[in-house]
Amino acid sequence: MKDSVINKALFKATIEEWRYNPVFLPIMVLGYLYLIGFAIISVSFVSAPIHEATFSSVFYTAAPCVALLGTGIIGQNVSSGILSVLFARPIRRYSYVLTRWLALSVASSTLCLILLLIEQVAGMAAFPGVVPDFNTLCQAVERVSMCFGLSATFIMFSSVLPSAINLSAWIVFCFVSNIIVEIAHMEPYLLHSSYGSELGRKLGEFVIPICKEMALPLQSIAFPYIDLSFLAHTASISWFAVFTYFSNLSLSLLIAIIVMNRKEVSYASK
Amino acid sequence: MQVNKKIATEMLPSSLVAVVIILLLARTGTGIYERFHPTQFLSRDLVQWREPLAGLTESRTTGKPVFIYFSGAAYLPKEEQYRRNYFSDPKIADTINAKYIPVKVWDKSLGDTPKDQIVNQMQTKYLQWYCQPAIHVVPVECQMVHNERYKLPHFYTYGSVAPRNTMFNFLDENANWHPLPVSPSQEVKWTRIEEAQTKANLEHKPILYFFARHNDEECDEAMRELFDDNDCEHQQLKNYICCMIYDHTATGSKNSQTVDRLIGKYKIQTYPTFIVDKTSLSGQNDKIIGYRGHDSMEEFLANNK
Known part of the structure; x- marks a missing residue:
């Protein structure tokens, strides 16, 4: 039995899986080409000169990269029966989960950083005055942190749900969390404006406080990343935000491991 | 022995469990602290907001x-x-x-x-x-x-x-955006004042300036009858670069410099006033003061195109 937490052979195998999968590879390549095209067009063809080369947000670059690679990252293996073969070998299940997470995080981070580099080059080519600055460095770290955080979320959903349903689950989760955030932000309009109706006000009094409490925790699971802008813009670092990020990440992995430990993956289960 | 090995593959990493517990405690503690001291964790705001x-x-x-x-x-x-x-x-x-x-x-x-x-x-x-x-x-x-x-x-x-x-x-x-009034009709293509002269030179068309003001019955009637239906005026209006200019001074607001310049240039005192500017065609400008009804407007537009 190998005692290392990360299984190197499994790490390599995960990367190979992406490289040679006849279904996923074209989707990934096309999706990534779209992202590259979008990045170049966003930076190069703008109505006014840009002030910084980074035109895309952390979410819109990191999330698609993770989604492209992380769809069905564990669920596909369960559904296709690969796990039955894999777990016949003396591999610890937590090692499997952590290795898959690390492979997904590293691969998506690499794609994200290449995208950032392309954006920077396109931005500098279109507007020579625009050079990478401190914000660019923050962007790079934030993107990597989102890749690692979101990979954990994808791993958790994928361990619970079969096949590639983890992507749908995450999209629904994002949508619901966004709706809750939007409702929380409607407080001035719903509760304190003469615009809203009496029914809306009564409903708002009940719903808005709940949404306000749920907004931050849900967002930190749906879009987990470490916000580094406090280095430039905030009076104090919010340790709550930092601990929330790492806590969600580790908790997601722990849940995934517990689920995998309890999963029946023998041939008899099929 | 086989059974023991199988169980060993399904173990929980104790270090991860410890990390999760520590992080959850740290998260709860910092969360409570920051709830009671929120302002120092908010980003500074450099915009000088007014009441x-x-x-x-x-x-x-x-x-x-x-x-x-x-x-x-x-x-x-x-x-x-x-x-x-x-x-x-x-x-x-x-x-x-x-x-x-x-x-x-x-x-x-x-x-x-x-x-x-x-x-x-x-x-x-x-x-x-x-x-x-x-x-x-x-x-x-x-x-x-x-x-x-x-x-x-x-x-x-x-x-x-x-x-x-x-x-x-x-x-x-x-920053320099000027309001473009929304016409009741979507048929008429209104042009921004700043772009009107350039467009007129390019397309070799006269400019039709419609000077109006808010809360004016005659202006509203002109707006309704000329620009709200799909009558022949729309065909006539296609021969013009149409510009709608609202004088806001009547409502206590201030006009932009461009609007004031045009009001001064054409000596506008009554609303509505229609001006046909034929500078791009080297022709004589024409004007009609007040709204005199459907037919006279049609004639005015036909004569000046």
Whole structure:
């Protein structure tokens, strides 16, 4: 039995899986080409000169990269029966989960950083005055942190749900969390404006406080990343935000491991 | 022995469990602390926000457009993102302070300030997108009239906040934005005053200036009868570069310099007044003062094309 937490052979195998999968590879390549095209067009063809080369947000670059690679990252293996073969070998299940997470995080981070580099080059080519600055460095770290955080979320959903349903689950989760955030932000309009109706006000009094409490925790699971802008813009670092990020990440992995430990993956289960 | 090995593959890593517990405790502790000391963890705001009433008055004095920020509770995710991404950025804050009169509606510190009448009025009048936070740019000309006549520039993002460059573009584009009145009809293609002469030279067409003012029955009638239906005027109007100009002084607002220059140039005293400017065709300008009905307008347009 190998005692290392990360299984190197499994790490390599995960990367190979992406490289040679006849279904996923074209989707990934096309999706990534779209992202590259979008990045170049966003930076190069703008109505006014840009002030910084980074035109895309952390979410819109990191999330698609993770989604492209992380769809069905564990669920596909369960559904296709690969796990039955894999777990016949003396591999610890937590090692499997952590290795898959690390492979997904590293691969998506690499794609994200290449995208950032392309954006920077396109931005500098279109507007020579625009050079990478401190914000660019923050962007790079934030993107990597989102890749690692979101990979954990994808791993958790994928361990619970079969096949590639983890992507749908995450999209629904994002949508619901966004709706809750939007409702929380409607407080001035719903509760304190003469615009809203009496029914809306009564409903708002009940719903808005709940949404306000749920907004931050849900967002930190749906879009987990470490916000580094406090280095430039905030009076104090919010340790709550930092601990929330790492806590969600580790908790997601722990849940995934517990689920995998309890999963029946023998041939008899099929 | 086989059984023992199988169990060993399904173990929980104790170090991960310990890390999870420590992080959860740290998260809870810092969460409670930051709930009681929220302001020191909020991003600094470099925009010099004015009170709503003072902002509107200053806008009318200086002629700068009002940059209205309809905010919510300061600690909510999007509020903090707006503050962190936009309002704490020196370049963005400087642009807002220099080119606009920034007004923050609703929130002063933590979103719990009581609501006063002017805030309510501004929400009713200018908040065209109900979800907050949202930003609206309201030029001087639009402040005293009902906003349904105009499509005010607004900035709103659903979900995650847009990159800073998007805000830069928004600020650059709308600092000198002048209202383009919304015609009742979608058939008539209205041109911005600033672009009218260039377009007329390019297309070799005369410019038709429609000078009007708000709350004027005759102007409203002209607007309704000429631009609201699909009669032959629309065919005639295709031969012109159409420009609608509202004199806002009657409603206590200030006109932009361009509008004042045109009113002075054509010596407009009565509303509505129709001017056909044939400078691009080297012809004589023509005008019709007041609205004299459907037929005379049709004749006027036919004669001057």
